[in-house]
Amino acid sequence: MNRIRLTRRFTFEAAHALTHYDGLCRHIHGHSYKLEVTVIGIPLTHSEHPKDGMVLDFGDLKNLVHTHVLQPLDHALLLREDSSAALLTVLQQEGHKLLLTRFQPTCENMLLYIKDQLLPHLPEPVDLHSLKLWETENAFAEWYAADNA
Numbered sequence: 001m002n003r004i005r006l007t008r009r010f011t012f013e014a015a016h017a018l019t020h021y022d023g024l025c026r027h028i029h030g031h032s033y034k035l036e037v038t039v040i041g042i043p044l045t046h047s048e049h050p051k052d053g054m055v056l057d058f059g060d061l062k063n064l065v066h067t068h069v070l071q072p073l074d075h076a077l078l079l080r081e082d083s084s085a086a087l088l089t090v091l092q093q094e095g096h097k098l099l100l101t102r103f104q105p106t107c108e109n110m111l112l113y114i115k116d117q118l119l120p121h122l123p124e125p126v127d128l129h130s131l132k133l134w135e136t137e138n139a140f141a142e143w144y145a146a147d148n149a
């Protein structure tokens with residue numbers, strides 16, 4: 001076996017509020033998130049194929065993440081769907097980019113959302129190895145396929 005891990009880094013801006021949280025993060029505030037996506041697979045051995053020697057073209061990985069993760073999240077405001085109806089109405093009327101979630105938009109749950117967005121779109125036989133999401137310079141969460149096998 002010659003499985004190789006490939007990682008690409010991304011950044012996006014998003015705002016959120018943690019409903020019922022017992023600290024300052026219950027207020028709407030924003031982060032410059034950093035995301036690392038790691039896939040794993042065997043490099044292609046097909047001397048005339050344009051992707052020879054690659055597990056997955058870094059460019060294809062970038063496009064996948066842009067389409068399925070960054071487009072919905074970048075410059076969005078993530079709020080739980082049971083947030084104040086009056087607030088949600090005003091935000092929607094004013095045309096803000098709102099992502100209403102069934103989950104509390106913590107770093108942990110955003111990772112699970114990102115994993116669910118990405119998994120169906122990875123080409124066979126590439127697997128998702130891990131995801132790492134930094135909410136601040138000092139705080140991050142990780143998802144590993146091996147932890148969930």
Ligand SMILES: Nc1nc2c(c(=O)[nH]1)N=C([C@H](O)[C@H](O)COP(=O)(O)OP(=O)(O)OP(=O)(O)O)CN2
Pocket residue numbers: 018025031105106107108135136138139
């Ligand atoms: N387990 C989690 N705890 C917290 C989350 C989270 O997503 N998962 N999120 C928050 C807040 O949203 C906030 O983004 C981060 O809080 P904190 O690290 O306390 O941020 P500070 O700006 O206060 O960090 P400093 O490094 O102390 O400036 C809270 N907890």
Ligand SMILES: [Zn+2]
Pocket residue numbers: 016025029030031135
């Ligand atoms: Zn926060």
